[in-house]
Amino acid sequence: MGCGRWGTFIAWYLDRMGHNVVLWGRENSEHMHILRTKRKNEYLSIGETVRLSTDIADAAAHCEVMIVSINAQNLRAFCTQLVQLPIDGKTAVLCMKGLENKTGLRLSQVVQEVIGSRMNIAVWVGPGHVQDFEAGIPNCMVIDSDNEGIKKQLVDAFSSDLIRFYYGSDLIGSEVGAAAKNVIGIAAGVLDALHLTSLKGALMARGTREVSRLIKAMGGNELSAYGLTHLGDYEATVFSPHSHNRKYGETLVTKETFPYLAEGIETAEAIMVLKERYHTDMPICTAVHQTIRDEKDPKQAIADLFLRSIKEEFS
Numbered sequence: 352m353g354c355g356r357w358g359t360f361i362a363w364y365l366d367r368m369g370h371n372v373v374l375w376g377r378e379n380s381e382h383m384h385i386l387r388t389k390r391k392n393e394y395l396s397i398g399e400t401v402r403l404s405t406d407i408a409d410a411a412a413h414c415e416v417m418i419v420s421i422n423a424q425n426l427r428a429f430c431t432q433l434v435q436l437p438i439d440g441k442t443a444v445l446c447m448k449g450l451e452n453k454t455g456l457r458l459s460q461v462v463q464e465v466i467g468s469r470m471n472i473a474v475w476v477g478p479g480h481v482q483d484f485e486a487g488i489p490n491c492m493v494i495d496s497d498n499e500g501i502k503k504q505l506v507d508a509f510s511s512d513l514i515r516f517y518y519g520s521d522l523i524g525s526e527v528g529a530a531a532k533n534v535i536g537i538a539a540g541v542l543d544a545l546h547l548t549s550l551k552g553a554l555m556a557r558g559t560r561e562v563s564r565l566i567k568a569m570g571g572n573e574l575s576a577y578g579l580t581h582l583g584d585y586e587a588t589v590f591s592p593h594s595h596n597r598k599y600g601e602t603l604v605t606k607e608t609f610p611y612l613a614e615g616i617e618t619a620e621a622i623m624v625l626k627e628r629y630h631t632d633m634p635i636c637t638a639v640h641q642t643i644r645d646e647k648d649p650k651q652a653i654a655d656l657f658l659r660s661i662k663e664e665f666s
Contacts, residue, residue, distance in 0.1 A: 352375045352407075352410060352417055352418065352419045352420065352421065352429070353375070353376065353419060353420035353421040354374055354375070354376030354380060354382045354383050354386060354403075355382055355420065355421075355612070356392070356394060356481055357420045357446060357481065358374070358376075358418070358420035358421070358446070359374065359382070359386065359392055359394070359395070359397065359481075360394065360395065360481040360484065360485070361418050361420060361446060362374040362397060362401050363395050363396075363397050363398075363401070363485075364484065364511075364513070364514070365418075365509070366397065366398050366400055366401045367398075367511075368509070368511055370508075372400070372401045372402070373401075373402045373403075373404050373409075373410050373413045373414065374386070374397070374401050374402070374403055374404070375404050375405070375406075375407060375409075375410035376403075376404075376405060377405060378405040380405075383403065383405060386403055387403055394481045394482060394485060395481065395485045407432055407433075407436070408436055411433065411436045411437070411438055411441075412436070412437065414441060415441060415442070416441070416442045416444060416505070416508075417438075417441055417442065417443045417444065417470075418444045418446060418475070419443055419444065419445050419446060419447070420446040420447060421447065422447070422612060422614075423447040423448075423449025423450070423451070423458060423530075423614055423617065423618075424449070424451070424452060424617055426445075426447070426451070426458055426461050426462070427451065427461050427464075427465060430461065430462055430465035430466055431465060433465075433466060433470075434465055434466050434469075438466070438469055438470055439469045439470075440469075440470075440471075441470050441471070442470065442471040442472075442473060442501055442505070443462060443466075443470045443471070443472050443473070444473045444474065444475050444494075444505065445458045445459060445462070445472070445473070445474045445475070446474070446475045446476070447614065448476060448529040448530050448532070448533055448614055448618075449530050449533070449614040449617060449618050449621075450526075450527070450530045450617075450618050450621035450622070450625075451621060452617040452618070452620040452621045452624075453620075453621075453624070454621075454624065455621045455622075455624035455625040455628060456621075457522075457523065457526040457527065457530075458474070458526060459472045459474060459522060459526060471496070471498050471501045472496060472497075472498075473494055473495065473496035473498070473501055473502060473505055474493075474494070474495050474496070474519070474522065474525055474526055474529070475492065475493075475494050475505075475509075476492065476493055476495070476519075476525055476526070476528075476529035476579075476580045476584075477490070477491060477492030477493045477517075477529070477579045477580055477583060477584060478490050478491070478492070478579065478583055478584040478585075478586060478587040478588075479492060479514070479587060480587055480591060480593040480594075481593075482593055483593075484513060484514075487513070489512065489513050489514065489515065490513075490514060490515075491514070491515045491516075491517060491579055491583070492514050492515075492516055492517070492579065493516065493517050493518075493519045493525060493578070493579050493580050494506050494509070494516050494517075494518065494519060495518075495519025495520070495521070495522050495525040495526075495580075496519075496522065497522055502518055502519070503518070506518060517579060519580070520572075521566075521571050521572040521575045522571075523566060523569050523570055523571030523572075523575075524566045524571035524572050524573075524574075524575025524576065524578075524580070524581075525575060525580045527562070527565060527566050527569060527571065527575075527625075528562060528566060528575050528576050528578070528580040528581030528582075529580045529581065529584065530614070530618045530621070531558075531562045531565070531581065531618065531622060531636065532562075532580075532581050532582075532584045532585060532588050533588065533596045533613070533614045533615030533618050534596075534615045534618050534619045534622060534635075534636050534639050534640075535554065535555075535558040535562075535585070535588065535589060535615075535635065535636075536588035536589055536594050536596030536597045536600065536615055537596050537597070537599055537600035537603070537613065537615045537616070537619070537639050537643070538554055538558070538600060538635055538638070538639050539551055539554060539588070539589040539590070539594075539597050539600060540594075540596065540597040540598060540599060540600020540601040540602075540603070541600045541601070541603055541604055541639075541642065541649045541652075541653070542554065542600075542653075543597070543600070543601055544600070544601040544602075544603070544604035544605055544649075545604055545649060545650065545653070547653070550653075551589055551590070554589065554635070555582070555585050555589060557634075557635060558635050559576050559577060559581060559582045559585075560576075560664075560665070561631075561632065561633050561634065561635055561636065562576045562581055562636075563575075563576035563577070564631050564632065564633075565622070565625060565626070565629065565631045565633060568629035568630070568631045569625070569629055595611045595612060595613045595614075596613045596614065596615040598611070598613075599611075599613035599615070599616070600639075603642055603643065603649055604649050615639075616643055619636060619639050619640040619643055620640065622636045622640070623636075623637070623640050634656055634659060635656065638652040638653070638655065638656055639652075
């Protein structure tokens with residue numbers, strides 16, 4: 352469900368594994384129009400065995416497992432459509448790395464709030480870019496769920512020589528860590544544009560530390576921040592030329608227009624909600640949020656981080 356860059360990749364990947372795949376997109380989606388016309392996008396070509404659909408009821412009726420890859424901020428509206436369909440007992444796998452911006456809710460919580468217990472819920476997160484996978488470069492990812500049986504079923508069904516899946520064991524940490532890494536990616540782009548790339552090591556260390564504090568405050572395992580869903584995804588977000596969030600961070604300095612989706616923008620908003628709710632110190636995420644909102648110049652935001660009071664590294 353969702354025919355953008357990542358949703359189309361997942362359809363390509365699962366079709367490659369021999370699964371029976373329907374790829375759904377909105378009727379007015381430019382991505383779907385291109386796929387219908389050319390059977391490919393700018394990243395990869397999809398096989399004729401992948402059925403394309405713009406009928407959400409048709410796609411929902413087809414599936415046992417529904418892979419959802421849409422803009423995270425559209426998830427609530429998407430679920431209000433699903434709730435009217437015969438979805439009982441099906442499994443929804445959320446592949447977006449975001450949080451609901453106004454409420455701070457994790458995406459699994461949004462689904463539960465709208466749909467209740469009618470569907471099983473899992474998340475598929477971790478590092479990897481479409482361009483690398485399409486070129487045959489493997490990576491490691493995580494599937495997490497509060498339902499142990501569903502989690503094992505999905506890992507068994509989706510594992511291959513291209514993606515090695517690990518079982519997640521902390522849904523809070525998996526979701527928050529995966530979303531927050533996009534905010535750190537924006538900070539990395541700011542550093543690149545300011546020719547301060549050498550600070551990325553400090554960004555990685557301190558960014559992971561503050562995200563671990565938030566995960567712990569929310570009731571998750573703080574060590575999740577040091578796993579694949581957050582720190583393990585930094586190469587793909589903090590360094591990769593393919594990262595939309597890192598590229599967007601550059602434009603905060605250069606003032607260029609950025610035409611793609613950068614989930615970290617809305618995630619920064621959500622983290623400010625969670626920061627207040629859980630009384631957690633989040634200096635890097637706060638600086639990114641202030642920069643996005645034009646409340647602070649990027650250079651000043653970095654200077655202010657360096658002027659913070661001196662403390663123990665792991666206090």
